[in-house]
Amino acid sequence: MTLFDRTERAFTRFAEGIALLGGLGLIFATVVTCLSIILKLARRMLDTAFGVDALTDSAPWLRAILGEEELVTYGVGLALFSALPWVMIRRGHIRIDLFESKFGNGFNRVLDVLADLSLCAIAWMVMTRQWYLIFDKPRGKQAGALDLLVSGDLSGFADRVRTAQESQILGLPLWPTYVVAELCTISFFLVAAFCVLRSLRALTA
DSSP: OOHHHHHHHHHHHHHHHHHHHHHHHHHHHHHHHHHHHHHHHHHHHHHHHHOTTTTTTTOTTOSSOTTHHHHHHHHHHHHHHHHHHHHHHTTOSOOOOTTGGGSOHHHHHHHHHHHHHHHHHHHHHHHHHHHHHHBOOOOTTOOOHHHHHHHTOHHHHHHTBOOOOBOTTTOOBSHHHHHHHHHHHHHHHHHHHHHHHHHHHHHHO
């Protein structure tokens, strides 16, 4: 097995592991949705049987989960972002292959390189834009958040974190969700960069 093959296997396992972790987010979203529906239906049935105000004091928890939409959004968002590296390494993105058989292998390999380059550029743009959802942009001669971290100024680095944003219903801080999304996007970019090298290698083979 060559060094390239070992590297490809490592990237594949890395992407697979992230996707499996993201699957937990999808399971969480499913459980929250089902539980909220069950509680809502149970409350309606009991209200019909015993009256609307009968369970207000004895079972105030028997209702739809507060902030269900936000919790489901977080779970689905985790599943979506964590699936990006896996889909990239497996070439699982949408492909239009109506004319693939009409062209030669060489031209199709060129198209693969262009497609991987495009997705790598998109991953880079999302990664760099997502960064400023977590940290405030430096103004004037201020050092960037990454520069502060590298220089060891942890207090200055922490001050740059945008902690004011909160979710509308539950009031949860949003910056941890942005951090998770950024880590997934960085993984997406690294895998996409490797896929570009893989396509170039296949083109020159």
